[in-house]
Amino acid sequence: MVTNIPCIVLVEPQLAENIGMAARAMKNCGIKELRLVNPREDCLSEKALSASSNSEDILHNAKVYASTKEAIADLQYVLATTARHRDQTKMVYNADAGAMEISEKLRSGVKCGFMFGPERTGLRNEDVSLADAIINIPLNPEHCSLNLSQAVLLVGYEFFKAFNKPFLSEFVTNHTAIASKEKVMLFCTHIENKLSDFANYKDENKKEKLLINLRNIFTRSQMTEQELNTLYGIINYLDEK
Amino acid sequence: MVTNIPCIVLVEPQLAENIGMAARAMKNCGIKELRLVNPREDCLSEKALSASSNSEDILHNAKVYASTKEAIADLQYVLATTARHRDQTKMVYNADAGAMEISEKLRSGVKCGFMFGPERTGLRNEDVSLADAIINIPLNPEHCSLNLSQAVLLVGYEFFKAFNKPFLSEFVTNHTAIASKEKVMLFCTHIENKLSDFANYKDENKKEKLLINLRNIFTRSQMTEQELNTLYGIINYLDEK
Numbered sequence: 001m002v003t004n005i006p007c008i009v010l011v012e013p014q015l016a017e018n019i020g021m022a023a024r025a026m027k028n029c030g031i032k033e034l035r036l037v038n039p040r041e042d043c044l045s046e047k048a049l050s051a052s053s054n055s056e057d058i059l060h061n062a063k064v065y066a067s068t069k070e071a072i073a074d075l076q077y078v079l080a081t082t083a084r085h086r087d088q089t090k091m092v093y094n095a096d097a098g099a100m101e102i103s104e105k106l107r108s109g110v111k112c113g114f115m116f117g118p119e120r121t122g123l124r125n126e127d128v129s130l131a132d133a134i135i136n137i138p139l140n141p142e143h144c145s146l147n148l149s150q151a152v153l154l155v156g157y158e159f160f161k162a163f164n165k166p167f168l169s170e171f172v173t174n175h176t177a178i179a180s181k182e183k184v185m186l187f188c189t190h191i192e193n194k195l196s197d198f199a200n201y202k203d204e205n206k207k208e209k210l211l212i213n214l215r216n217i218f219t220r221s222q223m224t225e226q227e228l229n230t231l232y233g234i235i236n237y238l239d240e241k
Numbered sequence: 242m243v244t245n246i247p248c249i250v251l252v253e254p255q256l257a258e259n260i261g262m263a264a265r266a267m268k269n270c271g272i273k274e275l276r277l278v279n280p281r282e283d284c285l286s287e288k289a290l291s292a293s294s295n296s297e298d299i300l301h302n303a304k305v306y307a308s309t310k311e312a313i314a315d316l317q318y319v320l321a322t323t324a325r326h327r328d329q330t331k332m333v334y335n336a337d338a339g340a341m342e343i344s345e346k347l348r349s350g351v352k353c354g355f356m357f358g359p360e361r362t363g364l365r366n367e368d369v370s371l372a373d374a375i376i377n378i379p380l381n382p383e384h385c386s387l388n389l390s391q392a393v394l395l396v397g398y399e400f401f402k403a404f405n406k407p408f409l410s411e412f413v414t415n416h417t418a419i420a421s422k423e424k425v426m427l428f429c430t431h432i433e434n435k436l437s438d439f440a441n442y443k444d445e446n447k448k449e450k451l452l453i454n455l456r457n458i459f460t461r462s463q464m465t466e467q468e469l470n471t472l473y474g475i476i477n478y479l480d481e482k
Contacts, residue, residue, distance in 0.1 A: 025391070028383040054384065096402070138402055140271040143295065150266070150394055159396055161337070161379055 006102055006112040006159065007033035008152060009071050009078070011127055014119045016041035018135055020051025021149030023114075023208065030163070034062040035071045046051040068127045070117070073182035077222070079106045079110045080123055080131035081151055083144050089216050091133040098135035099158035106163070114155050119148050125237075129215040131183065132222060136210070140145030155194050176226040181219075187228055194239050247343055247400065248274035249354040249393060250312050250319070252368055255360045257282035260290025262390030270397030271404070275303040276312045278356070284466040309356070314423035318353045318463070320345045321364055321372035322392055329366065330457050334375040339376035340399035347404070351419055354361055355396050360389050367449075369423065370383075370456040375465060410437045417467040425459055428469055435480050 008026055013019050013036065019040065020043075023034060036043055043059050052059055065071035073079050079098050093101060102112045115131055117123030135152050137146070146154070179187075191214060195201040200210045223231075247266055254260050254277065263282075264275060268377040277284055284300050284351050293300055306312035311321050320339050334342060343353045356372055358364030369375065378387070387395070420428075432455060441451045464472075 027384040028387060046429070053386070137398075139269045139398070140401065145294070146269060150334065150391065153391055153394070154398055157378075157380065164379070185252040218267045 001219065002105075003111060004106040005031055005033065006106065007031070007035055007068075008074070008156075008206065009035045009037065009068070009113050009115040010039070010152075011115060011123060012118040013116075013148060013213075014040045014146075016043065016045045017051045018148040019043045019062075020048035020055075020059065021071070021147075022152040023048075023052040023055040024064075025149050025156055026058055026152035027055040028153065029160040031156055031159065032058060032061070034058050035172040036062055036064045037068050037071045037142055038066065039064065053197060058135045069185055070131060072113055072114075072115070072130060073180065074111060075113045076178040076183050078115055078131040078181060079103070079133055079135040080115045080117075081126045081135050081137070081155055082117070082122055082128060083146070083195050084121065084122060084135070086125065086128055086134065088134075088212065089130070090128075090220055095134050095135055095137045095155055095158045098133070098164065099155070099162035101133070102159060105160040111180075114159075116148060116151055118153075119178065125212060130185070130214040132219050138187045141158035154221075155169075168192060169197055175223040179223050179225045183193070183225065183228060184218055184223065185215075188218060190232065193237060194235065200223075245347040245350060245352065246272055246274065247274070247347065247349075247355055248276055248280065248316070249397075250276045250309070250354050250356040251280070251393075252278040252309050252364060252387060253281065253285060253359040255281045255283065257286045257289035259267060259389045260284045260303075260375075261294075261296075261300065262388075263363060263393040263460065264289075264293040264296040264303075265398055265434065266390050266394035266460055267299055268296040269394065270401040271398075271451045272397050272400065273299060274300070275299050277305045278312045279307065279310050280305065281348055300361075306352035309371060310422075310426055313354060313356070313371060314421065314426070315352060316354045316422050316475060319353045319356055319372040319418040319422065319460075320374055320376040321358075321369045322376050322378070322396060323358070323363055323369060324378070324387070324467045325363060327364070327366065327375065329369055329453070331369070331372070331461055334376050336357070336376055336378045336396055336399045337403065339374070340373070340396070340422075342405035344403040344406075355393075356402070357389060357392055357396075366453060371426070371452040373460050378456040391454055397428075420466045420469045421462050422460075425464065425467060426456075428472065429456055431457060431473065435476065 008031055019039060043062050048059055051054050105112050152229040249272060260280060284303050289300055290297050346353050441447040
């Protein structure tokens with residue numbers, strides 16, 4: 001039995017009305033938990049509450065975070081919604097396939113989230129690199145710009161459909177859990193701390209790309225806690241040698 | 242090769258902003274033709290144009306009709322979008338199945354449309370009876386109310402996905418075309434004109450239900466022009482006997 005539902009993470013949403021409409025779209029799709037990273041406007045403002053149309057409870061229960069990392073720290077699988085092509089080595093799912101992927105993960109007890117960027121710019125590359133994979137909404141390539149709440153609606157709708165279908169397969173991790181985002185990020189920081197004399201790390205122009213690549217490698221592989229411990233052992237061994 | 246695209250028919254939309262946002266959603270999904278039945282507000286008002294967000298061309302080309310019958314007269318296959326359960330004997334498709342159905346019809350050259358009702362009430366039963374089948378958007382049953390433009394977006398999105406997939410089957414009508422809605426409605430009126438002494442027709446309380454049933458029978462069967470002619474022959478023969 002699945003009691004697990006994904007959360008929606010809105011990174012730096014600009015308009016209160018869009019937060020409200022996103023909450024309404026979430027409720028349409030049976031999703032309850034809303035996380036906001038540095039919203040520019042108050043998610044409990046009159047505008048937000050009125051746009052939410054009977055989904056005020058989602059806004060009242062929404063949690064606000066200071067950074068994307070904090071907002072997804074306890075999650076184990078995160079899909080980043082993007083429209084533009086991203087130069088990152090990550091799995092890209094169509095909305096329906098991504099929704100099936102999330103539904104299967106939820107079924108195995110994995111905590112999941114869908115992440116959306118700000119209205120004008122979409123997610124920053126740095127935020128995309130924190131996600132396990134990318135979810136892309138198939139639309140007319142000549143006119144694919146969507147309002148934030150419409151993107152939440154389409155992704156949520158695919159989730160609702162996928163989640164309410166019976167599944168035939170299940171993801172098995174055998175006695176160990178998928179590591180939370182917090183643990184994966186601590187591990188990335190652990191490596192980063194060992195790099196102070198590494199040429200590409202000292203070069204400010206190359207450092208950012210290096211860190212994004214590093215995160216992509218370790219978010220893409222859906223590491224379990226056991227595997228993380230193994231890697232810690234290896235890194236520490238190499239470092240002390 | 243398919244050059245055929247369905248149209249969107251909005252029956253008595255109330256707000257100009259919703260018409261504009263519906264046009265934007267249509268463009269997202271590669272749909273161009275908008276038909277409006279008695280819109281309460283002007284589809285070329287500032288509100289509508291600004292909400293359309295670079296889809297003004299759809300609003301400028303939109304056609305306005307005085308009745309639903311006129312708006313769908315030249316179409317050969319129409320799906321009515323409804324949220325509530327309707328007491329009508331019609332095929333009900335989930336949005337994805339309905340979109341596949343429309344895509345197959347388009348491929349055979351059939352002129353198709355998706356019909357949506359007014360914001361508050363949805364389509365009237367009389368309008369639903371003019372459609373070939375019903376399309377239903379699967380959403381959280383406890384909170385399935387959608388903004389009009391969101392309903393257009395979800396149906397259009399399913400259409401876009403279905404239409405851009407390769408198909409393996411095709412609907413073949415062999416030397417005759419599916420009759421247009423106008424011809425089917427003329428046929429229904431032809432029968433109606435023969436009923437002046439029929440008890441259920443003379444009883445005002447029963448007349449409306451009778452006419453809806455009649456339309457449902459003949460819209461449900463996707464009659465070809467040849468079949469219509471056959472029925473005309475039979476009705477006229479019985480009448481003159």
